Amino acid sequence: MRTKLIxxxxxxxxxxxxxxxxxxxxxxPDEMExxxxxxxxxxxxxxxxxxxxxYFGALVAxxxxxxxxxxxxxxxxxxxxxxxxxFAAVNLITGMIWGxxxxxxxxxxxxRLTWALICWLVYFGYLMLRTAIDDPTExxxxxxxxxxxxxxxxAVTWKAIEWWRTQHPGPVLSIRTGGVQKIDxxxxxxxYMNTLALLLLAAIFVLVRLRQEEVQREIDGLRRYAHAMN
Amino acid sequence: xxxxxxxxxxxxxDLRSEFRTKESINSTLSFSVVILLLFSFAFxxxxxxxxxxxxxxxxxxxxxxxxxIVNRSFARELPNDCxxxxxxxxxxxxxxxxxxxxxxxxxxxxxxxxCLPVFGIFYNITWWRSLGxxxxxxxxxxxxxxxAGTFFSALTMxxxxxxxxxxxxxxxxxxxxxxxxxxxxxxLLTGQPIPSDFTVWLxxxxxxxxxxxxxxxxxxxxxxVR
Amino acid sequence: xxxxxxxxxxxxxxxxxxxxxxxxxxxxxxxxxxxKQLDTLKxxxxxxx
Numbered sequence: 108m109r110t111k112l113i114x115x116x117x118x119x120x121x122x123x124x125x126x127x128x129x130x131x132x133x134x135x136p137d138e139m140e141x142x143x144x145x146x147x148x149x150x151x152x153x154x155x156x157x158x159x160x161x162y163f164g165a166l167v168a169x170x171x172x173x174x175x176x177x178x179x180x181x182x183x184x185x186x187x188x189x190x191x192x193x194f195a196a197v198n199l200i201t202g203m204i205w206g207x208x209x210x211x212x213x214x215x216x217x218x219r220l221t222w223a224l225i226c227w228l229v230y231f232g233y234l235m236l237r238t239a240i241d242d243p244t245e246x247x248x249x250x251x252x253x254x255x256x257x258x259x260x261x262a263v264t265w266k267a268i269e270w271w272r273t274q275h276p277g278p279v280l281s282i283r284t285g286g287v288q289k290i291d292x293x294x295x296x297x298x299y300m301n302t303l304a305l306l307l308l309a310a311i312f313v314l315v316r317l318r319q320e321e322v323q324r325e326i327d328g329l330r331r332y333a334h335a336m337n
Numbered sequence: 338x339x340x341x342x343x344x345x346x347x348x349x350x351d352l353r354s355e356f357r358t359k360e361s362i363n364s365t366l367s368f369s370v371v372i373l374l375l376f377s378f379a380f381x382x383x384x385x386x387x388x389x390x391x392x393x394x395x396x397x398x399x400x401x402x403x404x405x406i407v408n409r410s411f412a413r414e415l416p417n418d419c420x421x422x423x424x425x426x427x428x429x430x431x432x433x434x435x436x437x438x439x440x441x442x443x444x445x446x447x448x449x450x451x452c453l454p455v456f457g458i459f460y461n462i463t464w465w466r467s468l469g470x471x472x473x474x475x476x477x478x479x480x481x482x483x484x485a486g487t488f489f490s491a492l493t494m495x496x497x498x499x500x501x502x503x504x505x506x507x508x509x510x511x512x513x514x515x516x517x518x519x520x521x522x523x524x525l526l527t528g529q530p531i532p533s534d535f536t537v538w539l540x541x542x543x544x545x546x547x548x549x550x551x552x553x554x555x556x557x558x559x560x561x562v563r
Numbered sequence: 564x565x566x567x568x569x570x571x572x573x574x575x576x577x578x579x580x581x582x583x584x585x586x587x588x589x590x591x592x593x594x595x596x597x598x599k600q601l602d603t604l605k606x607x608x609x610x611x612x
Contacts, residue, residue, distance in 0.1 A: 131576075146575070147575035150575070151579075193582065193583065207571060208567065208568055235505065236492075236496075239497050240495075257510065260512075312586065312587070312590065315590050322598070325601060326597065326604060329605065
């Protein structure tokens, strides 16, 4: 069942990703001021949105774990966090490459960049914490609590560094600007299409990772069983 | 009410045992002074420069010192399984956490009060020009360090590489609190009145404290009881 | 537009695809490793029975 779902998602996501890549390369026109480099944006923003969705999913799963103490929520939390980190890395590095051309520097201590980096570090700490605890219940409990704290801290950090001067371009999507059309509708549609593609890809990653967590638990169970038989 | 009474008992116990051995106080204090000294060698700052980054320097030192102190807060209870006794005592997880956080706060605040004059002497600046405000910011920032630090100390208590894991988890999460405290301290060190748009930093610092204290009190029981 | 603009666009797209591909490969490797472990364990338990 799970495998079929993964394959089905793959069958949709794969062609969509390729089609998007084709359109991004040859279909959309160059941006007037930035030239071809702006095409990175079609991965930069969708990757961020996907990562944010993953982090949010991890928070929900962690809260559910604390309420219900069911291992499957813990498995979902770690899968979503890890996938989120992968997409956040895409977001950060594509942003750096864009910044090198447009700003002339790889990195600016701009609020959004700083925030994205802090986010990455905080959630990386979450994965580190997991590797340091052996007992599954203890690990699930402690990391769920850490995930809740991480989300709280990340939210405050967002507010805190918003008060620095900003260098990063402001929102362009019409849902964020209150209906004002800041970019060509064709470009905006392309962003949504690629967000969809990346979200599907993220769903596949999470599902695969989730199955691995289950296999891991089965292995641990068998180990204990084999041990007890000796 | 019982929670507070229990918390006070735990805090008294922690402070008493600390003052008997003085192991964290001595090591943390000397560590802080050494860092202050090293910074002075590294940057050889002029008085104008110090006014610009003094707050940052102070809070870096305090953050290092804080990690050292809170590292001991729960690790202290590990030998002889003291932690199991504390958890099974009538004191709730929240009061246990609160007591330890208060003890860490008192220790850290004391160390900061010693560091400030040392800082003033080494870097040749008059730091007491707005003493009241400075103490207020110090107290708020220290509570953020002590509260989040004590909670993470409980979280990492049984870990391999505990000493490494704690700062790695703690510092990124403390960034909003440390950032606000640095900004406010920087302004207070100059002795100028705080510009009106700086109240936002104060709000962030207070908001951070309220949020982390509530979350910690709420989740302490989950973490401590196994 | 200058040369570098286009080159860096390719770098950017390559990084976006590359990172995700690397993550997918890592997932695949972990999958293989886990399956192997599971098989070994299952065989061990069978033999003991």
